[in-house]
Structure formats: structure tokens, C-alpha cells
Amino acid sequence: MTSETAPTGTVSASVPGHVPTPDQIRRAPKVLLHDHLDGGLRPGTVVELAQDSRYSELPETDPGKLGIWFREAADSGSLERYLETFRHTVGVMQTRQALVRVARECAEDLAEDGVVYAEVRYAPEQHLEAGLSLEEVVEAVNEGFREGERLAREAGRRIRVGALLTAMRHAARSLEIAELANRHRDFGVVGFDIAGAEAGYPPTRHLDAFEYLKRENNHFTIHAGEAFGLPSIWQALQWCGADRLGHGVRIIDDIEVREDGSVRLGRLASYVRDKRIPLELCPSSNLQTGAAPSYAEHPIGLLRRLHFRATVNTDNRLMSHTSMSQEFERLADAFGYTLDDLQWFSVNAMKSAFIPFDERLAMINDVIKPGYAELKSEWLFQQTASTRASEGSAG
Numbered sequence: 001m002t003s004e005t006a007p008t009g010t011v012s013a014s015v016p017g018h019v020p021t022p023d024q025i026r027r028a029p030k031v032l033l034h035d036h037l038d039g040g041l042r043p044g045t046v047v048e049l050a051q052d053s054r055y056s057e058l059p060e061t062d063p064g065k066l067g068i069w070f071r072e073a074a075d076s077g078s079l080e081r082y083l084e085t086f087r088h089t090v091g092v093m094q095t096r097q098a099l100v101r102v103a104r105e106c107a108e109d110l111a112e113d114g115v116v117y118a119e120v121r122y123a124p125e126q127h128l129e130a131g132l133s134l135e136e137v138v139e140a141v142n143e144g145f146r147e148g149e150r151l152a153r154e155a156g157r158r159i160r161v162g163a164l165l166t167a168m169r170h171a172a173r174s175l176e177i178a179e180l181a182n183r184h185r186d187f188g189v190v191g192f193d194i195a196g197a198e199a200g201y202p203p204t205r206h207l208d209a210f211e212y213l214k215r216e217n218n219h220f221t222i223h224a225g226e227a228f229g230l231p232s233i234w235q236a237l238q239w240c241g242a243d244r245l246g247h248g249v250r251i252i253d254d255i256e257v258r259e260d261g262s263v264r265l266g267r268l269a270s271y272v273r274d275k276r277i278p279l280e281l282c283p284s285s286n287l288q289t290g291a292a293p294s295y296a297e298h299p300i301g302l303l304r305r306l307h308f309r310a311t312v313n314t315d316n317r318l319m320s321h322t323s324m325s326q327e328f329e330r331l332a333d334a335f336g337y338t339l340d341d342l343q344w345f346s347v348n349a350m351k352s353a354f355i356p357f358d359e360r361l362a363m364i365n366d367v368i369k370p371g372y373a374e375l376k377s378e379w380l381f382q383q384t385a386s387t388r389a390s391e392g393s394a395g
């Protein structure tokens with residue numbers, strides 16, 4: 001497989017340290033591993049679905065105001081309060097039509113943003129209030145993703161979307177959801193996850209689900225190291241056997257940066273880095289829940305320099321008012337990332353996806369690398385043209 005390219009600061013010979021423009025970032029092929037279906041609805045869709053289903057609890061009925069409400073309510077500094085906002089999105093996602101629509105729009109919106117591969121997660125157990133079965137929920141979401149992929153293709157964009165089935169960590173249905181994920185494997189579902197409030201709900205509560213998935217040779221990620229620190233990450237990896245960490249940002253607590261700039265990794269941080277455990281980092285979400293103070297101080301800067309298998313993700317596009325392009329833009333602003341850095345994150349993410357290795361490799365070699373190469377060569381020729389023009393006007 002491809003090597004993980006040079007660390008920050010070492011730019012390739014062909015492209016000097018050029019911070020990409022918003023347009024280049026949007027056109028760059030991006031890979032998204034951590035995005036919640038119920039955290040990414042269009043505000044206008046929430047309003048319309050609420051009208052259709054006579055859901056009367058929305059705090060605002062104007063789409064613009066509702067979008068702002070979600071962002072502000074999620075800007076709470078605590079994961080628990082952030083999660084309260086999902087009551088309204090889950091509230092309007094209880095019928096087959098609503099699920100198909102939300103999934104279709106999700107695929108379309110991601111494709112429009114230049115995402116070429118996405119794993120989108122949701123908790124089927126939260127969509128049963130109007131009488132759907134777990135199977136019907138999964139079928140509706142899969143149908144929506146397939147429709148969205150098709151509509152994106154018709155609009156000249158390419159995206160592939162896989163689903164991750166989430167079990168809620170405070171509930172007790174994880175084994176059932178793991179079995180559901182296993183039944184729908186190869187039919188749109190690529191893995192399993194647990195989410196919800198972290199403190200007080202360690203991943204080991206769900207050991208039976210993880211052991212079942214391991215026996216089935218299936219894949220899973222675990223939300224860990226977001227609102228709670230190292231013990232949660234350690235349990236997720238060493239007790240539960242997670243393939244990836246949802247967030248995992250608190251691994252930073254096991255890394256010491258000394259005054260002279262040298263760095264010492266603890267045993268757990270070394271394990272995560274050396275075993276190439278993918279970190280599904282979500283910068284904007286972390287700022288809202290208080291897991292990081294600012295983009296510039298977000299641990300992703302250090303984790304990238306230390307060659308952790310870091311990936312960039314949106315978590316909840318509605319609550320964080322973000323997109324993959326936005327996350328990349330914020331990081332490029334904060335850390336001066338170039339197209340080479342953005343390619344590194346995208347290749348890291350593609351390597352860490354739950355689809356078969358040959359398909360990941362094809363995405364890297366046939367889609368991601370050529371996409372970045374195109375942008376870099378475009379920029380190179382623009383540079384040559386503008387240098388010539390300025391030489392011309394000077395002479």
C-alpha cells in the first residue's frame with residue numbers, strides 16, 4: 001500500500017507551501033469516516049419533515065433560524081448538552097419516507113462538497129417510534145443512500161456511501177444492533193459503532209456485542225476519548241478490540257511535550273501510533289463539546305506531526321454548521337496545511353475505511369491521488385502563468 005507521505009513542514013519539491021483556496025479544497029477528493037446521519041440534516045428538511053409528521057416541538061420553524069438554533073444549542077461546552085439537540089432530528093426521522101429522504105440528501109450534500117467516500121452512522125434503535133422495525137430502518141436508509149449516489153452521478157459527481165450501525169451506549173441493545181449490522185453486511189452496512197454520553201458508560205458494558213462481531217470477522221469503531229480520557233480509549237482498544245477510535249482526541253493526555261520541544265509518548269499513545277489505529281478526529285465538534293479550546297490548539301496539529309493515523313471528520317454537519325471542506329479550511333488556516341497535507345489525511349482515511357482492501361487501494365490510486373495531482377498541477381501552471389505575466393509587465 002502507499003506510504004504515508006512526508007510530515008508537516010516538508011513540502012514536496014513540485015509544490016511549495018501553498019495554502020489551498022476554498023475552491024480547491026471543495027474540489028479536492030475527500031474521505032469522511034465519522035458523520036452522523038441524524039446530525040447532518042438540512043434545516044429546511046427538518047422543518048418540512050416536522051410539518052409532515054406533526055412534530056410540534058421544534059424550537060424554530062424558520063429554516064435559517066433553526067440552523068442557528070442547532071449550532072448555538074450544540075455550542076454548550078458539554079457532550080451531554082450537545083447531544084440533547086438530537087431529540088429534534090431523531091424526532092422527525094421516524095418514517096420510511098423521512099429516512100429515505102434524509103439519507104438521499106446526505107449523499108447528495110456530501111457529493112456536492114467533494115466527498116468521494118463516506119461512512120455515515122446512525123442508531124437504528126432510535127427510529128422505531130412510529131412502528132418501523134430495525135430491518136425496515138436499515139432498508140430505508142440504504143435506499144436513500146443509493147438514490148443519493150445515483151442523483152449525484154447524474155449531476156456529474158461521484159460518491160460511495162456505506163452505513164455504520166450505531167448502538168447507544170446508555171441502552172442495552174448493542175448485541176441486537178451488532179447482529180443487525182452483520183446481517184446487512186455486504187448490503188450497504190460496512191460496520192458498527194457505539195455512541196452517546198461517554199462518562200459513566202464505558203465501552204466494556206457492550207463486550208458481548210464486540211466479541212460477537214470479532215467472531216464474525218466484522219469491523220467496528222467506538223466513540224472513545226472525546227468527553228472522557230485515556231481509560232475509555234484503553235478499554236475500547238484492549239478490552240473491546242476496536243478497529244478505529246471515534247474521536248480518540250484525548251490520546252493527547254498520554255503525550256508529553258517537553259520545554260525543549262521534544263516529545264515523549266506513553267505506552268497507550270505509542271500503541272495507538274505504532275499499530276496505526278485510525279483516529280476519527282472531528283475538530284469543530286470538539287470545540288463545541290469542550291474537548292479542544294481552538295482550532296490552532298487542537299491536538300490534530302501535534303498528532304499529524306507525530307505520524308498518528310489521523311483523519312479529519314465532520315461528526316455533525318448540522319450541529320457544527322460544517323462540512324468536510326470547512327473542516328479542511330479551518331485546519332489549513334490554523335496549521336498552514338497544503339494540498340499535500342490534505343491528501344495525507346484523505347489517504348489515511350481511505351486506508352482506514354471498512355470496505356475491502358482492494359477497493360480502498362483503487363480509491364486511493366484511481367480517485368484520490370489523481371484528484372490531488374490535478375489540483376496541484378493546475379496550481380503549478382497558474383503560478384507559471386502569473387510569474388510570466390509579472391515578468392512581462394516588469395520588463
Ligand SMILES: O=c1[nH]cnc2c1ncn2[C@@H]1O[C@H](CO)[C@@H](O)[C@H]1O
Nearest residue numbers: 036083086121122123166195196223
Ligand atoms: O460526538 C458524538 N459523541 C457521542 N455521541 C454522538 C456524537 N454525535 C452524535 N452522537 C450520538 O449518536 C447518535 C446516533 O447518530 C445520535 O443520535 C447522538 O445521540
Ligand SMILES: [Zn+2]
Nearest residue numbers: 195223246315
Ligand atoms: Zn460522533
